[in-house]
Structure formats: C-alpha cells, structure tokens
Amino acid sequence: MKKGAPIPFALLGHPVGHSLSPAMHNAAFKALGIHARYSLLDVLPGDIPRTLEDLQQKNFGGVNITIPHKEEAFRFLKAHHEVSPHARALQSVNTVVFRPDGKLYGDNTDAPGFLDALREAFRATPRGKRILLLGCGGAGRALALTCARQGATAMFVSDINMKARCRLRRDLKKVAPQMEVGGVALSRAEQVAPHCDVIIQATPVGMKPGDPPLLPATAFRKGQMVFDLIYRPALTPTLAAAQEAGARTQNGLGMLLHQGVRAFQLWTGRKPPVAVMRAALEKALKARRN
Structure with a gap:
C-alpha cells in the first residue's frame, strides 16, 4: 500500500493550461509504480526564483520550465545552484531536478x-x-x-x-x-x-x-x-x-514526447516507458480535439 502524499512534480509557465505534459508524466509514474503526481503551475514572469525556492521547501522531485521562464530559470540556477554544461551553452533551462542535498540542478532537454x-x-x-x-x-x-x-x-x-x-x-x-x-x-x-x-x-x-x-x-x-x-x-x-x-x-508532438522522456529519466533515474508516454499524449490530444 502506498503511504503518504505523492511526490510532486510540475510544469511552470505562463500560460500552462494547454499543456499535455501531465498526461504523459502521470502515465509514466503509474506504469513504473512511482508514487508521484505531475501538475500545472501558472507562474508570472519574475516569480521563478521565489517559486523554485518555495517548491524546494515543499519537497518537489522536479519541474519542467516552459515559456516565458527558461532564461530566467537559467540565470537563477547558474547564480545560486547548478546547471549542466548543455544548459550553460544554451543559457536556457527547461528541466530542474530537486536533489536530496538541497541543491537544484538545471538542464535542457528541448x-x-x-x-x-x-x-x-x-x-x-x-x-x-x-x-x-x-x-x-x-x-x-x-x-x-x-x-x-x-x-x-x-x-x-x-x-x-x-x-x-x-x-x-x-x-x-x-x-x-x-x-x-x-x-x-x-x-x-x-x-x-x-x-x-x-x-x-x-x-x-x-x-x-x-x-x-x-x-x-x-x-x-x-x-x-x-x-x-x-x-x-x-x-x-x-x-x-x-x-x-x-x-x-x-x-511538435514527437519533440514534446522525447524532451519529456529525457526529463523523466533525469528526475527518476529510471528507464522511461516511452510507448506508454506516447500513447498518453496521443489520447490526451485526441480528447482535446473532441
């Protein structure tokens, strides 16, 4: 039996209501038996540093960053935490891992x-x-x-x-x-x-x-x-x-899938269930059309 609240993950952006990412990641968590939940958080420009620090205190496992916050997230993480060489080269972060030691790690899977x-x-x-x-x-x-x-x-x-x-x-x-x-x-x-x-x-x-x-x-x-x-x-x-x-x-559905696959692996260290994630995206997209 699962105990306690699920580990929270989220997409931070403005706006974010259109995103299909929750369908993809929640299907992957379920398929691998990971007690976690991915949601959407609308964050206003300028609020990324405060939001990331707040989520760190709430024991988040990780987040994705989307428009318009990728460069702001990079600047904050570069100054106060850690970023990958790839993110440093692009000066942009779309994935953040909340590490057990309290440090945040920014990467870019786009x-x-x-x-x-x-x-x-x-x-x-x-x-x-x-x-x-x-x-x-x-x-x-x-x-x-x-x-x-x-x-x-x-x-x-x-x-x-x-x-x-x-x-x-x-x-x-x-x-x-x-x-x-x-x-x-x-x-x-x-x-x-x-x-x-x-x-x-x-x-x-x-x-x-x-x-x-x-x-x-x-x-x-x-x-x-x-x-x-x-x-x-x-x-x-x-x-x-x-x-x-x-x-x-x-x-762009293939790119959405594969950047999500790489983000999931960064967060969990597990081999992502790509077929499950693809099917969840396609199902969610079909539901939006109807």
Missing part, C-alpha cells in the same frame, strides 16, 4: 528531444544539412545552436525581431565558425527555403484558427524535411503548405 524526434521521423541528423530556422525565440535558439554543434553546414535564421536574429547569428558564428550563417527577414524567407534541406518552424504562428502559413507551398520542395514545433493543431497551415509541395513533415 534540443536533445528535437534530435530524437528528427531521427525518429526522418532518420536524419543535422550533420551536413542546410537549415532554415523560422523563429529565434528560446526554443528556436536552442535548436539552432544544437544543430550547429551537430555539424550543420549552413544555418539561416529568420525572425521579425531583428535584435533576436542578430544575436543568434553572432552566437552561431562563435559556436561553429566554419558553418555558413545568414540572417533573413521573414518576408524574404521563402527565397531561401527552397535551397535548404531542413526547415524548422519555431514561432507560435499556426496555433490560432485562421493563422496563415509562414511560407507558401512554392517555398517548399519534394523530399525536404519540415519540422513544426506546434502540435495543436496536428497539421498547421505551414505543414499543410509543405505537404502540398511534397515535403516530408513532422509536428
């Missing part, structure tokens, strides 16, 4: 989760690829820097925010001096897209009904790999345009 999903969907890696990134925010930035380290031959970054675009270009040149790096206004991205092997859509465009595709079908080509980080809806306008051109497509 980019490794993306690489796992890329291999699963396309049997491909970034090595030798020409990549166009649409959206230079936290997630896009992490993926671009990781793809650069993984041997991409060219990276073109596009964003409406010129400052974010220029910052990422500068950092990419530091990480991979030999790689071709270019900044592209979103209005000109369709001119670059046909010359790329992989296109990563990392903006929120496509989540709302009526959103247009970021690129027209004429910007894509047959055999191209197009990855949209959005998973609701499963087929975004950008993915629909890519499919019309014969490109291979993948939405």
Whole structure:
C-alpha cells in the first residue's frame, strides 16, 4: 500500500493550461509504480526564483520550465545552484531536478528531444544539412545552436525581431565558425527555403484558427524535411503548405514526447516507458480535439 502524499512534480509557465505534459508524466509514474503526481503551475514572469525556492521547501522531485521562464530559470540556477554544461551553452533551462542535498540542478532537454524526434521521423541528423530556422525565440535558439554543434553546414535564421536574429547569428558564428550563417527577414524567407534541406518552424504562428502559413507551398520542395514545433493543431497551415509541395513533415508532438522522456529519466533515474508516454499524449490530444 502506498503511504503518504505523492511526490510532486510540475510544469511552470505562463500560460500552462494547454499543456499535455501531465498526461504523459502521470502515465509514466503509474506504469513504473512511482508514487508521484505531475501538475500545472501558472507562474508570472519574475516569480521563478521565489517559486523554485518555495517548491524546494515543499519537497518537489522536479519541474519542467516552459515559456516565458527558461532564461530566467537559467540565470537563477547558474547564480545560486547548478546547471549542466548543455544548459550553460544554451543559457536556457527547461528541466530542474530537486536533489536530496538541497541543491537544484538545471538542464535542457528541448534540443536533445528535437534530435530524437528528427531521427525518429526522418532518420536524419543535422550533420551536413542546410537549415532554415523560422523563429529565434528560446526554443528556436536552442535548436539552432544544437544543430550547429551537430555539424550543420549552413544555418539561416529568420525572425521579425531583428535584435533576436542578430544575436543568434553572432552566437552561431562563435559556436561553429566554419558553418555558413545568414540572417533573413521573414518576408524574404521563402527565397531561401527552397535551397535548404531542413526547415524548422519555431514561432507560435499556426496555433490560432485562421493563422496563415509562414511560407507558401512554392517555398517548399519534394523530399525536404519540415519540422513544426506546434502540435495543436496536428497539421498547421505551414505543414499543410509543405505537404502540398511534397515535403516530408513532422509536428511538435514527437519533440514534446522525447524532451519529456529525457526529463523523466533525469528526475527518476529510471528507464522511461516511452510507448506508454506516447500513447498518453496521443489520447490526451485526441480528447482535446473532441
């Protein structure tokens, strides 16, 4: 018989009500017989340090961090606790482990989760690829820097925010001096897209009904790999345009799964039940559609 309250885990973000993460992690805890519960906590910007310290006192096992708190969490953990070399390189944290010694440990499973999903969907890696990134925010930035380290031959970054675009270009040149790096206004991205092997859509465009595709079908080509980080809806306008051109497509559900798998392993030290977690995500997503 289980005794005591379940070990608490949570996702911290603002907003977080749309997340499918509880379904995935609670199914994994149940499958492995771990007495734990994963919930959602809406945390306002600026409140991450206080919230993490408060959860530490409440004996949390770990948390995920999502928009808009990943960089704030990194700064706090770097200054007062510990972060992984990977999180330090990205200056972003999406997973926190609450250690028995009272220390917090921050890591980032977003980019490794993306690489796992890329291999699963396309049997491909970034090595030798020409990549166009649409959206230079936290997630896009992490993926671009990781793809650069993984041997991409060219990276073109596009964003409406010129400052974010220029910052990422500068950092990419530091990480991979030999790689071709270019900044592209979103209005000109369709001119670059046909010359790329992989296109990563990392903006929120496509989540709302009526959103247009970021690129027209004429910007894509047959055999191209197009990855949209959005998973609701499963087929975004950008993915629909890519499919019309014969490109291979993948939405963000695979990345959500695999970053969650890696976070679960960090928290528990156990081999994650990947099939159980995938089925729980798909069931939760189907329920949201109905």
